[in-house]
Amino acid sequence: MTTTNEDAARDEIVRTARALHARGLSVATTGNVSQRWGAGMLITPSGTRYDALTPDQIVLVRGDGSVVEPGRRPSSEWRFHLAAYDARPDRAAVVHCHSPHATMLACTRRAIPAFHYLVTIAGGEDIPCVPYADFGSPELATHVAAGLAERDACLLAHHGQVALGRSLTAALDLAWIVEDLARVYHGALLLGEVPLLDADQVSRACERIGHYRDGIDRS
16 A cells, blocks of 8 residues: 655655566556655656655655656656546556656557456556657646546657556556556557457456556556
């Protein structure tokens, strides 16, 4: 579960950010991690390597986007993190990364359709790809909020992926699953036309995968 103690929350964000690299989801200073905190959030700083990241560097951002501690620079993507929390009050953590296969699909502006039942773990018949906008821009925040309104993950055209969770563990695990689905879908595309599950199959998968999603959310 996501912690309610600020020092512990900062530690958990650092561990999650480092896990992005350990799982091959991001390199160098790419990607960012946040946790809802009151009316705002705690988020990784801009331009800091995660192997050198310390809990005191995590930035506390108010709901209006202002920084509690002057001089601290949150991730350049802080706008879409706040937008995601506004769009999804039932979620408490955001993980953004440039994982290779998800980014390959995003660079071709492809969603991940229901080629595999596990796609429904994000909450529906696909993992959408939202339109391109400059990184860090209000326009990108608007796109991300729309993409996550009814999904727990989406791709960002020519950019990467975003995953939500009720905890940092859940958001990180979902980002890892999205990357694996993107890897398999990419491989299937190389073989030719990829058949998709029909509406009834998707509906049953959504219903049955609920217990699995609940298990991730409780972790």
